[in-house]
Amino acid sequence: MYTLYKLNPADFNENFLQALQLLFSGKTIEVSVREVDAANESTDIWQAIQRFRQSMNPTDYPDNEDIFANVRDRPTGREVAL
Template identity: 90%
Template sequence: MYTLYKLNPADLNENFLQALQLLFSGKTIEVSVREVDAANESTDIWQAIQRFRQSMNQADYPDNTDIFANIRDHSAGREVVL
């Protein structure tokens, strides 16, 4: 199994280590650490999602509201000619 984590060193804590231990229980793992270029960070989808979440105002979305309720188009779509 291959898993890639991109995080700040400040985020390394006991919870992270416990998650690794559970995920790779009984296996030998290899840990490689490298600095991520700032240019790559701006195009990383996970980083973009995190930035979006941080920019959202939670007060605009009450807990009992389904913000994705009407996001899908339920129309039949286009006709396919074979």
């Protein structure tokens, strides 16, 4: 199993260590620590999603309108000649 945590050193506390102990109970684990570049943070998909969600203004979209109505391509796929 592989798990990646990105957090500040201040977030390391007893609860975090207990969570690791429960998650990897009875297994040997390897701990690697490195500083994350600011450039890597800006390209992180979760960070990008969070920035997008914060930039959305729900009042820009009417409640009765399905904003995702025409997002999906409806064709069933390409034709296959057998």
